[in-house]
Amino acid sequence: MRLGVNIDHVATVRQARRTFEPSPAFAALIAQQAGADQITLHLREDRRHIQDRDLELIKELVIIPVNLEMAPTDEMVETALRVKPDRVTLVPERREEITTEGGLDVSSLSSRIKGIVERLKEAGIEVSLFIDPDEEQVVASSGCGADAVELHTGRYAELWNSHDFEGARKEVEKIRTCAKRARELGLRVYAGHGLTYHNVKEIVELRGLIEELNIGHSIIANSVIFGLERAVKEMLSLIRGG
Numbered sequence: 001m002r003l004g005v006n007i008d009h010v011a012t013v014r015q016a017r018r019t020f021e022p023s024p025a026f027a028a029l030i031a032q033q034a035g036a037d038q039i040t041l042h043l044r045e046d047r048r049h050i051q052d053r054d055l056e057l058i059k060e061l062v063i064i065p066v067n068l069e070m071a072p073t074d075e076m077v078e079t080a081l082r083v084k085p086d087r088v089t090l091v092p093e094r095r096e097e098i099t100t101e102g103g104l105d106v107s108s109l110s111s112r113i114k115g116i117v118e119r120l121k122e123a124g125i126e127v128s129l130f131i132d133p134d135e136e137q138v139v140a141s142s143g144c145g146a147d148a149v150e151l152h153t154g155r156y157a158e159l160w161n162s163h164d165f166e167g168a169r170k171e172v173e174k175i176r177t178c179a180k181r182a183r184e185l186g187l188r189v190y191a192g193h194g195l196t197y198h199n200v201k202e203i204v205e206l207r208g209l210i211e212e213l214n215i216g217h218s219i220i221a222n223s224v225i226f227g228l229e230r231a232v233k234e235m236l237s238l239i240r241g242g
Contacts, residue, residue, distance in 0.1 A: 001207045001239050004038035004067055004192070005031040005232055006216025007058075011041075011049035024050065025057040027220075027228055032064050034232035038086075040192075040214045042069035043079065045093060052079065059083050067214065069130070072109065072116050080120060087126040089150055090116065103132035103152040106140040114144040121145065128190060133171070133178040141187065148188035150214065151175050153203055157194025160202070172202050179209035190214060197222070197238060204239050213239055 010027040014020070028039045039062055041050045059066050065086035070076040071093035080088050090113065092104045106113055106129055117127045128148035131137040132155075141149045156175065159168040179189045191203055192214035203213065215235060223231040 001204060001210065002037035002212040003035075003232075003236055003239055004040040004190075004212060004214035005036040005219055006040040006042070006069075006192075006214055007031065007220070008042050008049050008216055009220040011051070011054060015049055024054045025061055028058045028062050030228045031232050032062050034229040035236050036064060036232055037212070038065045038067050038214075040067040040069060040089075040216065042091070043076065045071055045073065045075070055079070055083055055085070059085060067128075072104070072113060077116055077119060080125060081123050084123065085125060087128060087148075088120050089128040089130050091130040102154070103134070103137060104130055106131060106137050106144060110140055110144055117145045121147070128188075133174040135178055135181050138178050138182045138185065138187070141182075142185040146187065148190060149178075149182050150190040150192055151178055151182075151210070152193050153191050153195055154193040156203070157196070157199055160199040161194075161196075168199075168202065172206070175203070176206055176209060179206060183209060197235065200235070200238055204241075207239075 007024045007027045010022050010024045014022055039058055043050050043055055067087040067089055068080055068085040069089045069091050072090045090104055120127045126147045128150050129141045129146045130150045131141060132152050138149060156168055156171040159171055182189045189210050190212040191210045195215045196218040219231045219235055
Protein backbone atom coordinates (compact mmCIF):
# COMPACT_ATOMS: atom_id res chain seq x y z
CA MET A 1 0.00 0.00 0.00
CA ARG A 2 1.40 3.37 -1.07
CA LEU A 3 1.43 6.60 0.94
CA GLY A 4 0.72 9.99 -0.57
CA VAL A 5 1.75 12.78 1.79
CA ASN A 6 -0.44 15.87 1.56
CA ILE A 7 1.67 18.94 2.35
CA ASP A 8 -1.15 21.56 2.28
CA HIS A 9 -0.84 22.48 5.94
CA VAL A 10 2.82 23.35 5.64
CA ALA A 11 1.49 26.14 3.43
CA THR A 12 -1.25 26.88 5.98
CA VAL A 13 1.41 27.78 8.55
CA ARG A 14 3.26 29.95 6.04
CA GLN A 15 0.13 31.78 4.91
CA ALA A 16 -0.80 32.59 8.51
CA ARG A 17 1.96 35.21 8.34
CA ARG A 18 2.07 35.69 4.54
CA THR A 19 5.80 35.00 4.63
CA PHE A 20 8.18 32.62 2.86
CA GLU A 21 8.51 29.85 5.44
CA PRO A 22 7.97 27.00 5.98
CA SER A 23 8.41 25.93 2.38
CA PRO A 24 5.96 23.34 0.98
CA ALA A 25 8.54 22.44 -1.66
CA PHE A 26 11.17 21.72 1.00
CA ALA A 27 8.59 19.68 2.92
CA ALA A 28 7.85 17.70 -0.24
CA LEU A 29 11.56 16.89 -0.64
CA ILE A 30 11.81 15.74 2.99
CA ALA A 31 8.71 13.56 2.59
CA GLN A 32 10.24 12.07 -0.54
CA GLN A 33 13.51 11.35 1.29
CA ALA A 34 11.55 9.71 4.12
CA GLY A 35 10.00 7.25 1.68
CA ALA A 36 6.70 8.81 0.61
CA ASP A 37 5.40 7.38 -2.64
CA GLN A 38 3.65 10.55 -3.76
CA ILE A 39 3.18 14.22 -2.92
CA THR A 40 -0.42 15.40 -2.76
CA LEU A 41 -1.48 19.05 -2.67
CA HIS A 42 -4.76 20.90 -3.08
CA LEU A 43 -4.67 24.13 -5.05
CA ARG A 44 -7.87 25.79 -3.88
CA GLU A 45 -9.66 28.48 -5.82
CA ASP A 46 -9.20 30.93 -2.94
CA ARG A 47 -5.48 30.03 -2.61
CA ARG A 48 -5.86 29.76 1.18
CA HIS A 49 -2.75 27.60 1.52
CA ILE A 50 -1.02 26.15 -1.56
CA GLN A 51 -0.10 28.75 -4.17
CA ASP A 52 0.50 28.26 -7.89
CA ARG A 53 4.24 28.67 -7.42
CA ASP A 54 4.27 25.88 -4.82
CA LEU A 55 2.74 23.51 -7.36
CA GLU A 56 5.21 24.55 -10.04
CA LEU A 57 8.25 24.14 -7.75
CA ILE A 58 7.15 20.78 -6.37
CA LYS A 59 6.49 19.40 -9.86
CA GLU A 60 9.94 20.59 -10.90
CA LEU A 61 11.86 19.33 -7.85
CA VAL A 62 10.47 15.99 -6.73
CA ILE A 63 10.98 12.73 -8.61
CA ILE A 64 8.02 10.89 -7.09
CA PRO A 65 4.52 11.43 -8.54
CA VAL A 66 2.64 14.66 -7.85
CA ASN A 67 -1.10 14.42 -7.21
CA LEU A 68 -2.97 17.71 -7.67
CA GLU A 69 -6.32 17.93 -5.90
CA MET A 70 -8.53 20.55 -7.52
CA ALA A 71 -12.11 21.62 -8.14
CA PRO A 72 -13.60 20.80 -11.56
CA THR A 73 -13.43 24.38 -12.84
CA ASP A 74 -12.07 25.84 -16.07
CA GLU A 75 -9.35 27.77 -14.22
CA MET A 76 -8.08 24.65 -12.46
CA VAL A 77 -8.17 22.56 -15.63
CA GLU A 78 -6.02 25.16 -17.41
CA THR A 79 -3.57 25.14 -14.49
CA ALA A 80 -3.31 21.37 -14.61
CA LEU A 81 -2.76 21.36 -18.36
CA ARG A 82 0.02 23.90 -17.93
CA VAL A 83 1.87 22.28 -15.01
CA LYS A 84 1.18 18.64 -15.94
CA PRO A 85 1.02 16.87 -12.55
CA ASP A 86 1.19 13.11 -12.73
CA ARG A 87 -2.37 12.86 -11.42
CA VAL A 88 -5.33 15.14 -10.94
CA THR A 89 -7.88 14.29 -8.26
CA LEU A 90 -11.13 16.15 -8.80
CA VAL A 91 -12.73 17.20 -5.52
CA PRO A 92 -15.75 19.29 -4.49
CA GLU A 93 -14.97 22.68 -3.05
CA ARG A 94 -16.88 25.28 -1.04
CA ARG A 95 -15.26 28.57 -0.04
CA GLU A 96 -16.63 28.51 3.51
CA GLU A 97 -15.56 24.95 4.39
CA ILE A 98 -12.57 24.35 6.66
CA THR A 99 -11.62 21.18 4.79
CA THR A 100 -13.26 19.07 2.08
CA GLU A 101 -16.56 17.96 3.58
CA GLY A 102 -17.59 15.14 1.27
CA GLY A 103 -17.15 13.47 -2.04
CA LEU A 104 -17.81 14.79 -5.53
CA ASP A 105 -21.37 14.20 -6.76
CA VAL A 106 -20.28 12.61 -10.01
CA SER A 107 -23.79 11.35 -10.81
CA SER A 108 -25.19 14.88 -10.94
CA LEU A 109 -22.16 16.40 -12.68
CA SER A 110 -21.39 13.54 -15.06
CA SER A 111 -21.53 15.57 -18.28
CA ARG A 112 -19.12 18.22 -17.02
CA ILE A 113 -16.85 15.72 -15.27
CA LYS A 114 -16.62 13.56 -18.37
CA GLY A 115 -15.45 16.49 -20.47
CA ILE A 116 -12.79 17.44 -17.93
CA VAL A 117 -11.59 13.84 -17.60
CA GLU A 118 -11.20 13.60 -21.37
CA ARG A 119 -9.14 16.81 -21.57
CA LEU A 120 -6.81 15.78 -18.76
CA LYS A 121 -6.32 12.24 -20.04
CA GLU A 122 -5.54 13.54 -23.52
CA ALA A 123 -2.68 15.48 -21.89
CA GLY A 124 -1.35 12.26 -20.33
CA ILE A 125 -2.57 13.04 -16.80
CA GLU A 126 -4.12 10.28 -14.70
CA VAL A 127 -7.55 11.30 -13.35
CA SER A 128 -9.02 10.22 -10.03
CA LEU A 129 -12.39 11.28 -8.61
CA PHE A 130 -12.77 11.87 -4.88
CA ILE A 131 -16.11 10.31 -3.97
CA ASP A 132 -18.10 9.13 -0.97
CA PRO A 133 -18.22 5.34 -0.53
CA ASP A 134 -21.43 5.03 -2.54
CA GLU A 135 -21.83 2.48 -5.33
CA GLU A 136 -23.83 4.90 -7.49
CA GLN A 137 -20.89 7.30 -7.44
CA VAL A 138 -18.46 4.49 -8.25
CA VAL A 139 -20.47 3.49 -11.32
CA ALA A 140 -20.81 7.13 -12.40
CA SER A 141 -17.05 7.61 -12.05
CA SER A 142 -16.44 4.65 -14.33
CA GLY A 143 -18.92 6.07 -16.82
CA CYS A 144 -17.02 9.36 -16.88
CA GLY A 145 -13.85 7.58 -17.93
CA ALA A 146 -11.89 8.13 -14.72
CA ASP A 147 -8.77 6.06 -14.15
CA ALA A 148 -9.36 5.80 -10.41
CA VAL A 149 -11.52 6.76 -7.47
CA GLU A 150 -10.37 7.98 -4.08
CA LEU A 151 -12.86 6.89 -1.44
CA HIS A 152 -13.65 9.50 1.18
CA THR A 153 -12.79 8.14 4.64
CA GLY A 154 -13.91 11.24 6.54
CA ARG A 155 -17.14 9.72 7.87
CA TYR A 156 -15.26 6.65 9.07
CA ALA A 157 -12.68 8.87 10.81
CA GLU A 158 -15.38 10.94 12.54
CA LEU A 159 -17.09 7.81 13.87
CA TRP A 160 -13.81 6.26 15.03
CA ASN A 161 -12.62 9.47 16.67
CA SER A 162 -15.91 9.77 18.58
CA HIS A 163 -15.48 6.17 19.80
CA ASP A 164 -18.49 4.93 17.82
CA PHE A 165 -16.55 1.84 16.80
CA GLU A 166 -19.62 -0.08 15.63
CA GLY A 167 -20.55 2.78 13.32
CA ALA A 168 -16.95 2.97 12.12
CA ARG A 169 -16.98 -0.76 11.38
CA LYS A 170 -20.12 -0.36 9.26
CA GLU A 171 -18.47 2.50 7.37
CA VAL A 172 -15.43 0.32 6.69
CA GLU A 173 -17.76 -2.27 5.16
CA LYS A 174 -19.24 0.39 2.87
CA ILE A 175 -15.72 1.36 1.83
CA ARG A 176 -14.86 -2.30 1.23
CA THR A 177 -17.98 -2.84 -0.92
CA CYS A 178 -17.28 0.24 -3.01
CA ALA A 179 -13.61 -0.66 -3.42
CA LYS A 180 -14.60 -4.11 -4.72
CA ARG A 181 -17.12 -2.60 -7.13
CA ALA A 182 -14.59 -0.08 -8.39
CA ARG A 183 -12.02 -2.78 -9.07
CA GLU A 184 -14.63 -4.84 -10.90
CA LEU A 185 -15.15 -1.84 -13.17
CA GLY A 186 -11.42 -1.57 -13.82
CA LEU A 187 -10.79 1.46 -11.61
CA ARG A 188 -7.79 1.88 -9.37
CA VAL A 189 -8.80 2.53 -5.78
CA TYR A 190 -7.29 5.03 -3.36
CA ALA A 191 -8.60 6.40 -0.05
CA GLY A 192 -8.11 9.32 2.27
CA HIS A 193 -9.41 12.10 4.52
CA GLY A 194 -9.28 12.31 8.28
CA LEU A 195 -6.90 9.37 8.64
CA THR A 196 -4.52 9.46 11.62
CA TYR A 197 -1.89 7.28 13.24
CA HIS A 198 -4.65 5.96 15.53
CA ASN A 199 -7.49 5.18 13.10
CA VAL A 200 -5.61 4.14 9.95
CA LYS A 201 -5.31 0.46 10.91
CA GLU A 202 -8.83 -0.54 9.84
CA ILE A 203 -8.36 1.05 6.43
CA VAL A 204 -4.92 -0.53 6.02
CA GLU A 205 -6.63 -3.90 6.43
CA LEU A 206 -8.29 -3.24 3.06
CA ARG A 207 -4.94 -3.56 1.30
CA GLY A 208 -5.44 -5.60 -1.82
CA LEU A 209 -8.55 -3.57 -2.58
CA ILE A 210 -7.13 -0.12 -1.78
CA GLU A 211 -3.64 0.50 -3.12
CA GLU A 212 -2.91 4.00 -1.79
CA LEU A 213 -3.74 6.28 1.12
CA ASN A 214 -3.43 10.06 0.98
CA ILE A 215 -2.81 11.54 4.43
CA GLY A 216 -1.95 15.11 5.32
CA HIS A 217 -3.11 16.83 8.49
CA SER A 218 -2.10 14.10 10.94
CA ILE A 219 1.39 13.78 9.44
CA ILE A 220 1.99 17.54 9.35
CA ALA A 221 0.57 17.98 12.87
CA ASN A 222 2.92 15.34 14.24
CA SER A 223 5.84 16.79 12.29
CA VAL A 224 5.58 19.95 14.39
CA ILE A 225 6.52 17.85 17.42
CA PHE A 226 8.69 15.08 16.00
CA GLY A 227 9.94 16.39 12.66
CA LEU A 228 8.59 15.62 9.20
CA GLU A 229 10.95 12.77 8.33
CA ARG A 230 10.03 10.82 11.46
CA ALA A 231 6.31 11.59 11.00
CA VAL A 232 6.35 10.22 7.45
CA LYS A 233 8.37 7.14 8.39
CA GLU A 234 6.05 6.27 11.29
CA MET A 235 2.98 6.47 9.06
CA LEU A 236 4.73 4.33 6.44
CA SER A 237 5.45 1.75 9.12
CA LEU A 238 1.76 1.62 10.03
CA ILE A 239 0.47 1.18 6.50
CA ARG A 240 3.16 -1.22 5.36
CA GLY A 241 3.27 -3.29 8.52
CA GLY A 242 6.95 -2.64 9.05
